Amino acid sequence: MRWALSHSFTILPNSCNIIGSGIFISPKGVLDHAGSVGFSLIVWVLGGGICALGSLCYAELGVTIPKSGGDYSYVTEIFGGLVGFLLLWSAVLIMYPTTLAVIALTFSNYVLQPAFPNCLPPYIATRLLSTTCVMFLTWVNCSSVRWGTRIQDIFTVGKLLALVLIIVVGMVQIANGHYDALEPQTAFEFIKDPSVGQIALAFLQASFAYSGWNFLNYVTEEVVEPRKNLPRAIYISIPLVTLVYTLTNIAYFSSMSPQELLDSNAVAVTFGEKLLGVFSWVMPISVALSTFGGINGYLFTSSRLCFSGAREGHLPYLLAMIHLKSCTPIPALLVCCTATIVILCIGDTHNLINYVSFINYLSYGVTIAGLLYYRWKKPKLVRPIKVNLLVPCSYLVFWAVLLGFSLYSEPVVCGMGLVIMLTGVPIYFIGVQWKNKPHWISTTYLGQRLCYVVFPQDDPSEIQPLTEKSEL
Numbered sequence: 001m002r003w004a005l006s007h008s009f010t011i012l013p014n015s016c017n018i019i020g021s022g023i024f025i026s027p028k029g030v031l032d033h034a035g036s037v038g039f040s041l042i043v044w045v046l047g048g049g050i051c052a053l054g055s056l057c058y059a060e061l062g063v064t065i066p067k068s069g070g071d072y073s074y075v076t077e078i079f080g081g082l083v084g085f086l087l088l089w090s091a092v093l094i095m096y097p098t099t100l101a102v103i104a105l106t107f108s109n110y111v112l113q114p115a116f117p118n119c120l121p122p123y124i125a126t127r128l129l130s131t132t133c134v135m136f137l138t139w140v141n142c143s144s145v146r147w148g149t150r151i152q153d154i155f156t157v158g159k160l161l162a163l164v165l166i167i168v169v170g171m172v173q174i175a176n177g178h179y180d181a182l183e184p185q186t187a188f189e190f191i192k193d194p195s196v197g198q199i200a201l202a203f204l205q206a207s208f209a210y211s212g213w214n215f216l217n218y219v220t221e222e223v224v225e226p227r228k229n230l231p232r233a234i235y236i237s238i239p240l241v242t243l244v245y246t247l248t249n250i251a252y253f254s255s256m257s258p259q260e261l262l263d264s265n266a267v268a269v270t271f272g273e274k275l276l277g278v279f280s281w282v283m284p285i286s287v288a289l290s291t292f293g294g295i296n297g298y299l300f301t302s303s304r305l306c307f308s309g310a311r312e313g314h315l316p317y318l319l320a321m322i323h324l325k326s327c328t329p330i331p332a333l334l335v336c337c338t339a340t341i342v343i344l345c346i347g348d349t350h351n352l353i354n355y356v357s358f359i360n361y362l363s364y365g366v367t368i369a370g371l372l373y374y375r376w377k378k379p380k381l382v383r384p385i386k387v388n389l390l391v392p393c394s395y396l397v398f399w400a401v402l403l404g405f406s407l408y409s410e411p412v413v414c415g416m417g418l419v420i421m422l423t424g425v426p427i428y429f430i431g432v433q434w435k436n437k438p439h440w441i442s443t444t445y446l447g448q449r450l451c452y453v454v455f456p457q458d459d460p461s462e463i464q465p466l467t468e469k470s471e472l
Contacts, residue, residue, distance in 0.1 A: 021294040022209030029205035038187035047206035048242025053395040059230040063384040078370040089424035096302035097339035098356035104130035107291035113266040138337040155293025162286035170251020181253040197409030204357040227384040306332035321453035358414040365399040
């Protein structure tokens, strides 16, 4: 059923989608790389400004190429199948699984930290709990679409409760005169010597918290009057999110010294222990609820991206199939779950954030470069929204500097993502361009039998039985 987003229901979902679990993860990484309290706050504010520039460019693309699917749809339309496939390949293997892994690790850290107040939770315990959480939510989403959406609605409350509590308590602290770390002479005392490369990594850490600003472009076709409502959502939601993130960090520094924040494995838990007394248990529970809902949301959207890519012929057709009774994309969900569990075993939270943020920014930059190319390629095309050229050009300059210095500072972490993305080139020519592959290569029939899935049909009577003839 087609649904529509009016202007009043466009701004709130966009804000809630941007405000995610990242704000409970990234402050430590931003401060570590920025080197001082004052500069970390500047990074948070400028990070929101960069997202606003990118969002304006995406708004033009959204109404010029009115297809749901976001970056993947735009890049495929502008640059063709290979570039679109590489974007899809990196999203399926890197962006979504790594984001899921980071959120799952945050969930386990916040659940386990109260049991280990004086040390880090054991490595095996965090991985086992993270894996259990991902597998459980995969089972839920495989079983019922309704269960998945209800979990998302209910657990969003945890995220908002935690942030409101942090900001209100922090403001009370400041009103009572507890703002030593925020005074200018103290705030800009650098913990370590700053460098351009470290500042670039600080922006990567902050960008993880802001990821989700392009959410509306995945449902452009359902937005009512996108020419008016897309810019309106951008002008209201991104400044609102930037304000919330900045106030949250100010609240952290009202009760913790920079070193205490850096030493903390769960910043919000430490904040609660220092200020909430006997009610400190509220904080880890709220953040755990938030991250639990975040894992569910990313599982839902990542499986749908696999589903869309398969329908376009860029991924195995099996991933475009849904369960015969529950109508859930079980093969796509299993692929996302498996990739996430693998990544959980090979990296820590800090490096994983740099890893996924680098690839995210790379994808954003390619998409916005596509806007400029599309203007040159089709100058007479009607564009209901047309941003000033300074907007995409400014974003791309920042993008080039950020990625260049990030790659210089973390060549292994960032370079690994780039290499994995480029491995998609031979996969594209073998899997997509090679049309007459031997029959034994296909796993569609076996996957159908194992998962009991078929291609979605408008008429249930049109669903074919699971035979080898229905494989292609």
